[in-house]
Amino acid sequence: MVMQWAEAMGVPDSERNRWLRAVWLHDAMRDASSEELNEWASSSPGPVELKHGPASAARAKAEGEVDRGVLDAVRYHSLGLAEWDMVGRVLYCADYLEPGREAQADERADMARRFPRDSGGVLREVARARVARLVASGWPLPEPTVRFWNSLFARAS
């Protein structure tokens, strides 16, 4: 999916490679045990589901990834980050829109098709869905998520 987006949006190879690295790295620790997650993401508070991003980023860094945008994309892919460059935005959307999830498959496929023409609009739709899910979980909203949300929906007043 990210390959198709990169092609449709005409991004240079170097940028496409950043997107692909983020996608490749982001779930490296998704199936890790909670001991491993705590070891790699000891300073990240919150439920264990929110630790695999920071843990995957720590591991990517240990294995030589130096691109700050790629590391921030991986680290915050479950939360969002106001300061993200395009890599973070692409990963946040791709992670949610990736085929294979059953719920709202048609809607997701449509959003994935629209991403190259309207990445900002699709990013806001994905944020609405993902933040709604976080709210429904009953956990307090992490601070990076609040700032990310406000950066997407800030209105000139």
Ligand SMILES: [Fe+2]
């Ligand atoms: Fe993930």
